[in-house]
Amino acid sequence: MSPYGQAPALPAEQVDRPLAAFARDYAGGLSTSLHSHGRAQLLYATRGVMHVAAARALHVVPPGRALWVPAGLPHQVEMRGAVAMRALFLRADAARAGPARVMVLAVSPLLRELVLAACDGPLEWDEAGRGGHLAALILDEIARAPALPLGVPQPHDPRLLRLAAALRADPACDRTLEEWAEASGASPRTLSRLFRAETGLSFAIWRQQTRLTEAAALLAQGVTPARAAAVVGYASASAFGAAYRAAFGTTPARAAG
Secondary structure, three states, X not given: OOOOOEXXXXXXXXXXXXXXXXXXXXXXXXXXXXXXXXXXXXXXXXXXXXXXEEOOEEEEEOOOEEEEEOOXXXXXXXXXXXXXXXXXXXXXXXXXXXXXXXXXXXXXXXXHHHHHHHHHOOOOOOOOOHHXXXXXXXXXXXXXXXXXXXXXXXXXXXXXXXXXXXXXXXXXXXXXXXXXXXXXXXXXXXXXHHHHHHHOOOHHHXXXXXXXXXXXXXXXXXXXXXXXXXXXXXXXXXXXXXXXXXXXXXXXXXXXX
């Protein structure tokens, strides 16, 4: 497969049904090449966190969230920890239930159970029987699923890419833009200009969004709000709580379940 090629079609992509389920477990640290599929996908995992690069943004997909990937959109998936993927492939007619662009969606308890039920059933399910009822409910739940701001625009300049990778690996790193500039051999003004040009954000806002999306993934994995705040670099729980509420419209405690 070429770096931007279409992945070999899976059985779930070829079956003559509005949607088909795909279940596979992956070891932590695995990643795919940049690829696309002929059908839209609902990428979901019951365990583990996926980082999905698509449409020049990095989307963090913890349990309780899913990523809608339109047909033909190049994307790359990295597994953060062991991942139990339980995904759906949707034919063009069924894909109209989802959004027009790549988007992180909240997965309701009902949608979660419906996806698991689809994974337990045959690929060629009875359209007039239980399988057809499940599919109709799945499409209705997808159409109702709220979108979540768990995507962070990503730069493409090599210097900024190295900076972005370092901050994802250690979101608590408090290096200033001046210090990053010195390490990269560019001026602070150049890095600042590139950040705005390539992400639409200032370095400070981009770093905050990166920290908060990483925190959201930690909370979804059962990490306490206090620990998540410390891991991503917030000195106080109150500052973290205020930033999290502003970004996601809910408190870290509520997000942690």
